[in-house]
Amino acid sequence: MSERIGAVPATYMGEGSGPRAWLLTTDHKRVAWLYLVALTVFFFLGGAMAVLIRVELATPAGDLVSDDAYDRLFSIHGIIMVWFFLVPSIPATLGNFLLPLMIGARDLAFPRLNLASWYVFIFGSGFTLYSVIAGGVDTGWTFYTPFSTMFSNSYVSAAAFGVFIVGFSTIMTGINFIVTVHKLRAPGLTWFRLPIFVWTMYATALVMVLATPVLAASLILIVLERVFGIGVFDPGLGGDPLLFQHLFWFYSHPAVYIMILPGMGVVSEILPCFSRRPLFGYTAVALSSMAIAIFGFLVWGHHMFVSGQSAYAGLVFSFLSYCVAIPSAIKVFNWSLTLRKGEIAFETSMLYALGFLGLFTFGGLAGLFLAALAVDVHVHDTYFVVAHFHYIMVGGMVTAFMAGIHFWWPKITGRMYSETWGRIAAIVTFLGFNLTFFPQYVLGFLGMPRRYHAYPPEFAFWHILSSAGAVVLALGYLMPLFSLGWSLFRGPRAPDNPWRATGLEWKTTSPPPPHNFDETPVVDGPPYRYPLAEDGA
Amino acid sequence: MNEVRRLAAAYVGLLALLALTVASAFVDLGGFNSAANLAIAAAKAALIAVLFMQLPRQGVLPRLVVVAVALWLAILFALTLAG
Amino acid sequence: MSGAVESEAFRDAERERQADAFGMWIFIGSEAMLFGAVMLVYLTARMAHPEGFGEASSRLSLLLGTVNTAVLITSSLAMALADLLVKLGRRRAAAWALAATALLGLAFLAVKGVEYADEVREGLAPVLGLPFAFEGADPRGAQLFFELYFASTGLHAAHLIGGLAAIATVLATWRRSTDAACLRRTRAVGLYWHFVDIVWVFLFPLLYLVHR
Numbered sequence: 001m002s003e004r005i006g007a008v009p010a011t012y013m014g015e016g017s018g019p020r021a022w023l024l025t026t027d028h029k030r031v032a033w034l035y036l037v038a039l040t041v042f043f044f045l046g047g048a049m050a051v052l053i054r055v056e057l058a059t060p061a062g063d064l065v066s067d068d069a070y071d072r073l074f075s076i077h078g079i080i081m082v083w084f085f086l087v088p089s090i091p092a093t094l095g096n097f098l099l100p101l102m103i104g105a106r107d108l109a110f111p112r113l114n115l116a117s118w119y120v121f122i123f124g125s126g127f128t129l130y131s132v133i134a135g136g137v138d139t140g141w142t143f144y145t146p147f148s149t150m151f152s153n154s155y156v157s158a159a160a161f162g163v164f165i166v167g168f169s170t171i172m173t174g175i176n177f178i179v180t181v182h183k184l185r186a187p188g189l190t191w192f193r194l195p196i197f198v199w200t201m202y203a204t205a206l207v208m209v210l211a212t213p214v215l216a217a218s219l220i221l222i223v224l225e226r227v228f229g230i231g232v233f234d235p236g237l238g239g240d241p242l243l244f245q246h247l248f249w250f251y252s253h254p255a256v257y258i259m260i261l262p263g264m265g266v267v268s269e270i271l272p273c274f275s276r277r278p279l280f281g282y283t284a285v286a287l288s289s290m291a292i293a294i295f296g297f298l299v300w301g302h303h304m305f306v307s308g309q310s311a312y313a314g315l316v317f318s319f320l321s322y323c324v325a326i327p328s329a330i331k332v333f334n335w336s337l338t339l340r341k342g343e344i345a346f347e348t349s350m351l352y353a354l355g356f357l358g359l360f361t362f363g364g365l366a367g368l369f370l371a372a373l374a375v376d377v378h379v380h381d382t383y384f385v386v387a388h389f390h391y392i393m394v395g396g397m398v399t400a401f402m403a404g405i406h407f408w409w410p411k412i413t414g415r416m417y418s419e420t421w422g423r424i425a426a427i428v429t430f431l432g433f434n435l436t437f438f439p440q441y442v443l444g445f446l447g448m449p450r451r452y453h454a455y456p457p458e459f460a461f462w463h464i465l466s467s468a469g470a471v472v473l474a475l476g477y478l479m480p481l482f483s484l485g486w487s488l489f490r491g492p493r494a495p496d497n498p499w500r501a502t503g504l505e506w507k508t509t510s511p512p513p514p515h516n517f518d519e520t521p522v523v524d525g526p527p528y529r530y531p532l533a534e535d536g537a
Numbered sequence: 538m539n540e541v542r543r544l545a546a547a548y549v550g551l552l553a554l555l556a557l558t559v560a561s562a563f564v565d566l567g568g569f570n571s572a573a574n575l576a577i578a579a580a581k582a583a584l585i586a587v588l589f590m591q592l593p594r595q596g597v598l599p600r601l602v603v604v605a606v607a608l609w610l611a612i613l614f615a616l617t618l619a620g
Numbered sequence: 621m622s623g624a625v626e627s628e629a630f631r632d633a634e635r636e637r638q639a640d641a642f643g644m645w646i647f648i649g650s651e652a653m654l655f656g657a658v659m660l661v662y663l664t665a666r667m668a669h670p671e672g673f674g675e676a677s678s679r680l681s682l683l684l685g686t687v688n689t690a691v692l693i694t695s696s697l698a699m700a701l702a703d704l705l706v707k708l709g710r711r712r713a714a715a716w717a718l719a720a721t722a723l724l725g726l727a728f729l730a731v732k733g734v735e736y737a738d739e740v741r742e743g744l745a746p747v748l749g750l751p752f753a754f755e756g757a758d759p760r761g762a763q764l765f766f767e768l769y770f771a772s773t774g775l776h777a778a779h780l781i782g783g784l785a786a787i788a789t790v791l792a793t794w795r796r797s798t799d800a801a802c803l804r805r806t807r808a809v810g811l812y813w814h815f816v817d818i819v820w821v822f823l824f825p826l827l828y829l830v831h832r
């Protein structure tokens with residue numbers, strides 16, 4: 001981008017200030033900020049619950065909170081982290097900000113729908129927060145019937161209804177992303193020239209619109225039963241409580257792909273940049289993203305192996321679960337091969353991305369154990385499962401979120417942060433994470449069940465390690481809050497392309513002007529054209 | 538004019554199918570009744586989609602949506618009922 | 621008929637029209653998943669209680685259900701006419717067609733209300749704690765049928781009310797909207813309305829025509 005002589009160019013951050021300009025904005029970049037603020041609040045709220053849980057679990061006796069209170073703690077932790085942080089995280093922040101930029105568009109297809117989605121999110125999550133403040137919900141984030149419909153005395157309807165509302169925010173985002181990628185690509189930007197981040201946003205959006213309505217159905221049936229007495233899951237009437245699990249997991253398994261695909265997209269942008277190598281096997285990575293989205297819908301029964309579904313169904317779901325691992329494995333191989341013979345630079349975002357590579361793989365391998373019927377019978381509802389999904393969601397997804405925030409921070413804010421503090425935080429997080437969650441694999445295998453706060457003393461050693469790790473992990477997550485926040489006010493100004501990365505977003509100013517590009521860019525070649533000419537021989 | 542005639546034809550067709558489906562309720566065909574009713578409902582839906590919603594004229598993308606949703610509902614039904 | 625674009629992102633009105641329609645199709649696709657899930661619940665219940673469902677279904681008013689189906693089909697015709705009229709530039713007539721659609725939708729709700737009142741009076745409404753009394757071979761199955769009947773028709777009615785609200789909003793801003801905006805909005809609301817009709821087209825035989 002050419003230098004402007006004289007005044008600082010107008011950016012999306014400067015144009016129009018005050019609450020109205022932000023709360024009534026239709027600029028996708030500002031909507032991304034609205035989401036970022038809300039999501040950060042929810043992350044630390046859910047994190048506070050986690051700290052309380054780990055403090056309780058540091059001792060074998062259930063002495064910090066009562067049984068009932070503990071049920072509410074882990075339920076709220078799960079609900080907040082899954083629906084009010086992980087599901088929207090990268091799509092609503094980085095996706096909102098970057099998708100139009102990456103395809104050379106001026107905004108998403110439906111800017112007002114975008115703003116509306118944020119308000120729907122706030123309204124829905126507010127509903128659930130009300131239920132938390134009023135006393136919470138004790139069903140677990142999974143709301144299983146018939147406990148949730150017939151026996152729980154907690155605020156199930158309010159919590160479920162809040163999540164139901166937030167689901168519509170997800171669907172709105174999904175519709176926006178799908179139409180945007182189809183209709184607003186710059187001239188010359190064919191599908192197979194798109195950055196992988198765009199492919200993963202698209203795949204994520206497909207899952208969002210196909211899966212979330214089924215969650216909506218399952219939750220609204222819970223509310224109908226509790227509020228209107230319409231008991232369709234009531235076994236006393238011949239209803240089938242297991243049917244709830246089918247509907248719930250039909251959404252919730254693809255939901256984990258809603259959560260991880262964007263992280264895979266982020267990492268696919270960062271690894272090539274800091275190896276100065278093109279992404280290995282671009283087509284395979286793009287198509288495997290779609291394969292994950294599609295295959296992810298075929299495996300939900302693996303959450304129900306011991307629920308009483310037929311053995312035949314268990315067989316089918318087990319086989320399909322092994323199949324769904326294949327596209328993820330393809331990506332891991334391609335990411336690893338991207339690094340080969342590269343000139344690796346260990347910037348903060350690269351450290352996070354490398355951490356993702358290791359931790360996601362490790363968590364994914366545990367998934368292979370869980371897909372085996374016989375093994376699952378032993379470890380179902382134990383800490384083995386807890387470790388598995390935290391390795392993927394926290395070690396994978398949250399790490400990728402950190403990677404992406406650090407990678408695109410200069411573009412989003414026009415400021416550079418301290419690399420030293422960034423790297424320290426990345427390493428502290430990695431160490432803290434492993435100390436927290438690796439012992440949980442052991443615990444699960446030894447038989448420690450989920451959702452219990454009192455346990456036999458022989459498990460204490462591993463729990464103490466895990467709780468100690470949680471302290472380190474919390475520190476690791478607090479550090480970027482300060483270093484990035486500091487950079488907003490005192491960080492040096494960022495150039496247009498500090499990492500010398502490819503991608504249309506780097507061809508505009510940092511931060512971008514309100515309409516993203518002065519002229520619509522034209523694309524004439526594939527992405528990831530590393531090493532660039534200026535990299536030298 | 539042509540367009541109005543198409544809409545009128547669709548309307549008459551829909552009402553005729555409605556009459557058919559209600560009439561079939563008075564004839565006992567065993568299990569075939571349900572299948573027939575669902576088939577008639579599908580025919581009505583197709584009429585609405587093609588003639589009222591003008592699905593064929595909207596390009597390939599909406600048709601892909603319809604196919605995808607049909608496929609995904611099939612997955613939901615098939616794998617749940619297998620359990 | 622071209623016209624100004626409404627969204628920041630588009631420079632081409634035709635592209636924006638396509639995008640709007642595509643977006644609405646995806647939305648109704650997602651709603652189809654929602655209703656499909658509810659119908660799956662209904663199907664599994666029916667497979668478990670074929671006799672109870674058959675007996676219970678015969679207690680619904682076939683006459684009112686048929687009338688209502690015809691009313692909704694007619695409303696779809698009115699909506700399709702509105703779309704045609706806007707395309708031809710006849711905005712006043714189109715507005716009347718939209719109003720007719722809404723009126724027919726209200727008529728549907730009124731008939732549904734009558735049905736609900738009858739069912740409550742006959743003790744066939746196991747909702748909100750109301751007493752349920754059914755004499756037949758499978759009262760539990762019958763109760764499950766009626767619960768699913770109220771859940772699914774209630775959900776459908778909620779969507780219909782949403783459609784009415786959308787039509788009202790479009791009509792309220794009709795006069796000061798451009799031709800392109802009127803066309804776009806009529807198209808979008810129309811797709812949604814026809815979808816609500818399609819849902820009922822499936823609900824009707826599933827609920828009212830269960831063979832014993």
